[in-house]
Amino acid sequence: MPCGPAVSVGGPTITAVPPPKRHPYDQWAPDARALDLVGDKWTLLIVRDLVAGPRRFVELQRVLPGISTEQLRSRLNRMVADGLLTRQRYREVPPRVDYELTERSRELVPVIAELSRWGFTWAWGPPREGEAIDVGAIFRAVPGLFIGSDVRGTVELRVDRRSYCLALRPGAVELTEGTPEDPPDATVAGSEADWVAALGPESLRSALSISGDRSLADVVLDAVAPVSARPSIHAA
Template sequence: MASPTPPPKRHPYAQWAPDARALDLVGDKWTLLIVRDLAAGPRRFVELQRVLPGISTEQLRSRLNRMVADGLLTRQRYREVPPRVDYELTRRSHELLPVLGALARWGLDWAWTAPREGEAIDIGAILRVAPGLISAPVSVSGVAELSVLRADGTTCHYTITVSRGTATIAEAPASDADVRISGTEADWIDALGPDADRDRLATSGDERIARVVLDGVGAIAPRATRAA
């Protein structure tokens, strides 16, 4: 069955400039966050709904159709009952991860605070930007497993692999981790918040890898309160 034709862009910039062309593709609300939340691997529609609180079913369907048509995502259908459809980043959208990292770093430097009232909290939303945020020395390589104990009693695992100056992330435990870092959701909020208070995180293993990962995804020298 052919994929639905996505609607035309509602507000194209219609300007012959590379940044305007880029924003024509990724400037819509939710598009970059969908790229972020697929950085760790393919997801189903319902999984994207879960990690993107606030997006309606129709908004998500429209964005995914548009992104598939624009070559930012692939859609893989499986003959299963119930039907299963996975969405995955293409090479084009993988190359947006450093852009997302730069945007996140700017947010850490200039807009970062403790959680605001009403904001959804998902530690994974911060960690998924790791491939764009972490800039490790080429001499440093290793695997870090980060575990977040949620208030509902479930534990989320994230594996960040650092190698040759780059980082990748998977949302799964790591049997071969060089370092394991764990804490409650509240502990991680303290660690990744503007004060970078990591005292309550439990770390076992290679401290150097732990430092590279936590420095990469956290606020090291927040400037949000500094005069512009």
């Protein structure tokens, strides 16, 4: 059962090899070439925050606290030049410009998911003083995870009044933001504080409200915050 309209990647033809960076690693190695493109601050987070579909400049500013207007403009321009994003301008008042992932950058989604999983294992902890909290940022890494070859269904994750919908099918996960068009198979709801407790190191899920298919909801929660992946050193 779909959660909402599927997002397709469109735009101009992308060159096979992006233009060279101004400050490259200067190593003839595929990982160094990849880091030339995505190793700058904010780049991977911009990809993560476009997973659910295109966003306007001001929407990216909202989900990327800490980035200045000039930093965001510069990074988006570079990512368009590198073939990681397309930019669509609309003749509207006020002017509207949408940024969307290309096929090239969509292939980074599993990389971001694995980076998130690594972060849960080796870098996770309670929110630090001064850290912005956006539970949706954690959800946006889920489409790159392999949740299971036989898992099907839709799960709505509700944080206060904001909804995120995951459509699961064998080997793939699709994320849409906003209230689902059709009733989901399961809904997990809670306040921002409830979700921080559930996704934190102690994985305290008791405050979350789960309705519908409980087993499906548990599979998603275990995938979003894999407690079993965390080493015992976190208990020290």
